[in-house]
Amino acid sequence: MAKIKKIYDLAGKPVGKIRLPKIFDTPLRPDVIKRAVLAIQSHSFQPQGRNPLAGKRTTAESRGVGLGISRMPRTKGPGGRAALAPGTVGGRATHPPKSEKKIAKRIPKKEKRLALFSSIAATASKKIVAGRGHSVEDVLQIPPIVTDKLEGLKRTKEVEEFLINLGILSDIYRVKESRKVRAGKGKMRGRRTKQAVGPVIVVAKDRGIVKAARNIPGVDVMTVDNLNAEVLAPGTHPGRLTIWTASAVEKLDELYSGGEKP
Template structure:
């Protein structure tokens, strides 16, 4: 199957063969499993002090006093004497089953599953119905997958990137992402996750040295070299079908990476 390649003015000037990876079966369940596994590798292990609640002289004093059988602070004639301590249900006592740093917080995914997931995510970027269902503005986008000439990778000015995105009818989706920055509900906003931001177009290139600097400040836009492509970039939040702009050299490399 042949796909058109667009120049920087948004006009098709030649065609190129579409890599077979775009015809892979689309498996949302496998994509979700792979993305969640990637996300778990960013979790920081946490635990509690093993001695928390145990630094006390409390001991079990025995029965026959008409009081509950919990460890009590030793001593007499001072406020803390005979006060319950150490046990789980007492003030200042230890915690029952606290989190420990030894817990394995990350998830594994089978090698073949991971490969299927990224192939499925790539194929989903070429399905207009799935891309539109994800929320992207694709009504005026000429073709999917959208491929641009290799000169796009040499752009090092943001205003030039904006100009090309407008010619390729991708700018409305950047505007959509720009208008969907919201303050997160809940305590996450106190933990370094204050804003929820929409994802816009993904730009996949062969060499990201110049274009990355030019596009890094555009809201919702990510730039990645095709060799560093992963399933989370293609399906943020486990939802496949991200609007993706490919460069001609990236498509050529893609055919060699995913045969």
């Protein structure tokens, strides 16, 4: 069933209405969304492996039995230090990681498309968005749809004023307060801090909004052409608070006409 939503201007006042495409009627499939997100994330992993000769650069051999010592491979000479075998100093690893291992996961195109449709539909459910942890008490409507003037904003201050007018500033505060130092060794590996995910702004075309909003904590800006399940369902959890421009909704219908059918 098609839904009709209001279109708001940058001041938060309704200026028109728009009919949501059938894609927003797609049933929620968290299982498919999870598979798609994990597949996307797997393509960013860096292959790792060990040198095939690591721990094997020695002429150590076992001296056999009957000598009162273990049958471990030992180096030549009077010292006879154990080498080569797993568990010895400088010895090889038992089952080292292989660099040729295939770590990138793939899923069928139809399944990937269904995951995108389902994650898009989840952005229109206030229950799902609130259940994900977003602060939506003051948001004018779910999903928020605004005029195309949003695409042309070029200053961060203008974007912040827009978020205040739309009732989304409380979600930005939630992201700021969630920022904390990560536990564990990730602090030393370029992942010192962690924070919650905020709203995403989906536009038909970037005319300055990407640079204007990139310094606001938790806020991402995406063009409708580059949408995927990971953007709309970070961490495999659907229901990210999504702000759509009117032209992005119209382009969404053009790109993915057919709605429920992947």
